[in-house]
Amino acid sequence: MTTEISRTATDIFERMRTTNPLVQCITNYVAMNYAANVLLAAGASPAMVHTPEESGEFATIASALTVNIGTLSPDWVEGMIAAAKSANDADKPWVLDPVAHFATSYRRDTVAELLKLNPTVIRGNASEIIALGGGQSAGQGVDSGDPVEQAEEAARGLASMQGAIVAVTGEVDFVTDGDRSVRITGGSDLMAKVTATGCSLTALVGAYLGTAPDQAFEATVAAVGNFAVAGEIAAQTSNGPASFMTAFIDGLHNLDGETYARNLRIDPQ
Template sequence: MTTETSQTATDLFERMRATNPLVQCITNYVAMNYAANVLLAAGASPAMVHTPEESGEFAAIAGALTVNIGTLSPNWVEGMIAAAKAANRAGKPWVLDPVAHFATGYRRDAVAELLKLKPTVIRGNASEIIALGGGQSAGQGVDSGDPVEQAEEAARGLAIAQGAIVAVTGEVDFVTDGKRSVRIAGGSDLMPKVTATGCSLTALVGAYLAIAPDQAFEATVAALGNFAVAGEIAANTANGPASFMTAFIDGLHRLDGATYAKNLRINVL
């Protein structure tokens, strides 16, 4: 089963790179440049289109939509909602990244609105997923204060309640649709030291959803595998967060299917 899952992930990896999918990213100001460079390096075509005057129109053109609430304001929330609605109407998959949604009332309300629009995938760190599931998280601002394992139950519950794929990322990632669950090892402890790493991964999940909208679970696993493999390789030559970032982007660009398959460490539960 693990071998089959790995093979599917590798197939999706190769298909994504060959297809250069157009991904609409409504993400935060901190992440925009890095997320765009991650998508370009990984083989996708990012487009940052956020304002309600055009976000819905563009969502119908793009292969997938990703929504990240990192640096909210009213015009952006309106644009996110318009885009998510349009994605739903056009049958396009979309990803929600509920950054630090527990930190303020404004964030909680925005996420509640967005959850009603049924994201295909929800990706967050452990603190965010625990809090979304109604639990008490140890998160401080945007950084997680909880290990991924403690979020696995909350993730399963959330996946069932929302009818969504839920991905919890951290030292070992966890993906579930409520029934099936997978853990993905890899990456580097330098990744949380690079801002917008999670936000960029959300954008990459969009790239995989765009080429496999009917395999949202498998696409999410393949995207997380892509990050984990490239991150683990990049860490070998890094002297700190910035040289890691350089090696990571370069590595995403150079990664091929054989290296992906060889380094992927998936554990089907």
Template sequence: MTPISPGCGALLEAMRHTNPLVQCITNDVSMNIAANVLLSAGASPAMVSAEEEAGEFARIASAVTINIGTLWAGGVPGMKAAAKAASETGKPWVLDPVAHYATGFRRAVVVELLDLEPTVIRGNASEIMTLAGIEARGRGVDSGDSSSSAETSALSLARQQNCVVAVTGEIDFVTDGNRSVRIEGGSLLMPKVTALGCALTCLVGAFAGALPENPFEASVAALAMFAVSGEQAGLTARGPGSFQPLFLDALSVIDGARIDAEARITAA
């Protein structure tokens, strides 16, 4: 294990002490679980996405997260307004480019959002590979590629965009183009519960909002918290139905000492 400085446990305690307000512009499927994940972890969610207020709200939020899962034309102006306001005010914002390769509409919107300089891009292997210009095997929202196969693409994308890139999958990979780590953990039940990846994007936003000067460390800490909590919930869950509430419970009770003791983080 390679320690992150400061340690992930200290970053968790800092996030909870800050109780960051996270503006979550996310898809219709994920709103409930994303909000519950943030509340359980110690952050404050706000599902504010309308064009008329998204930009204004971003200026008072600690961080913004944008997920294009259930993309529609009427929602794009709010996404762009929030991202623009976050960039102008120095607030971190996280992009989740869900299935951006699936249609021309999605591809065009993601190009516009990338121009607004996300602080962190969080996606599965196929999403990250195609963003970097590499052919991938994604099908709809599902990745057809392993996270290890996306590491080179993640490095390239991080350098191109000057941001942190987090690839999530069986082993997570986080890089800022210079430093890189792998994070193991979680549960095989996690992909069977809808929108947990989307909720993770919001949790990355929470840590980044509390630690705006350290988006790499913030992203690693968020993924480590998810991995350790998921592993704990999976020990007693009987299936995806029982996993979800156990996972929320695990997020709520995990502390810094446990993350430091159980997170499996290695330098890449």
């Protein structure tokens, strides 16, 4: 059944591919290459600008900013904060990916500072969102130990508290603004076998936000839906993680609006 949110997501999908938004990606060493290739294949333009000497200035010209704390260092944290402040000053949307924020005090402190800068979207796995909402998670490092459905209540509470969109990604994805919520079905088990898949989704959420900054909830749903559709299609011709990675990049590149709309499965909650 086609819903209003599905039609809006399809419209934003087509607009993103037409406008080629510039996305500043402050992400980790592991994810840089893959995230850049995902954005290029999907129709956006990545810029991996993180140093504090230029990250703040660059955030004012990018369509959107994404911040991933996967591999922290003092200089990178300084660059993240400078970029987020500049994005806010320039009224540009930005996404926070709080990778394993509960693992060390350095990560907890860094995320606390970034949350004060009011991210437009927070994207994480179930364990990260549960912990960010003040609950006890079963996560181990960057890996989630909790199912997405157990994070839904925490996601709604976090979204309301932060005034942000919260996206919980996993076997079935969940997106909420604290009031509206949807589940998105699709993807493949192989996505969890390819490093930086979640980090790359964070970057793609930035591309969609840059396309429709006044529709942050719908843009986030559209981006998560893009991954779900492309992942499900790629799995049909894949024999394992390596072939899936190639098929997924190709699938993002070849996906058109008709195929996106036909395969998008969104369940409003």
